Amino acid sequence: MGRSGPARAGFPEKDSANSSAVDNVAETAYVLTQPLEPPITMTMSDFVPEATSADDLPHRDIWQSLKRGWRQKCPSCGDGRIYGKFLKVNGVCSSCGTELFHHRADDAPPYFVMTISGHVIVSGILITERMFSPPTWVELAVWLPVTVLLSLWLLPRVKGALIGYQWALRMHGFGNPAFDSDNLAQLPPSSSETVS
């Protein structure tokens, strides 16, 4: 104010500068006496319903999920396919949007496939040997292809059943209730949606 107007006689610039400095001190002192407000912070838990116990989560039928997975269908809706290719799991169900990439089937499917096919094949070899005692080349010609075909037939079904099992028990990423299709609508909107 003093700087913009003409300088008054006998009142040098520094006096008005001193008075504004006093005002600044008073204002600063007033601000310092005000109670501090905590900063506003929002986390995911403000948007995502938090389950206090397993009873709060919707029930998932284990046997139904196993059967749906065996049929290579989404364990949640039983409609969309689990796989895009032979054993390549789809990221999300094309029918209901359930996120399937949370599965951790890893090497469990081959383990179970070997256990199942081993019992079937070894039993078959022993039974045919006992009953017919065919030449060795006949045994090999029959059981080697059967072993390969049975394993390839079992693998996607066993893997699907395991994924259904993990989904039903909310293992790994399947355990976050925020990923349930019922709760997806309550997630915070993405930044592109908030801009008007």
Ligand SMILES: [Zn+2]
């Ligand atoms: Zn689905």
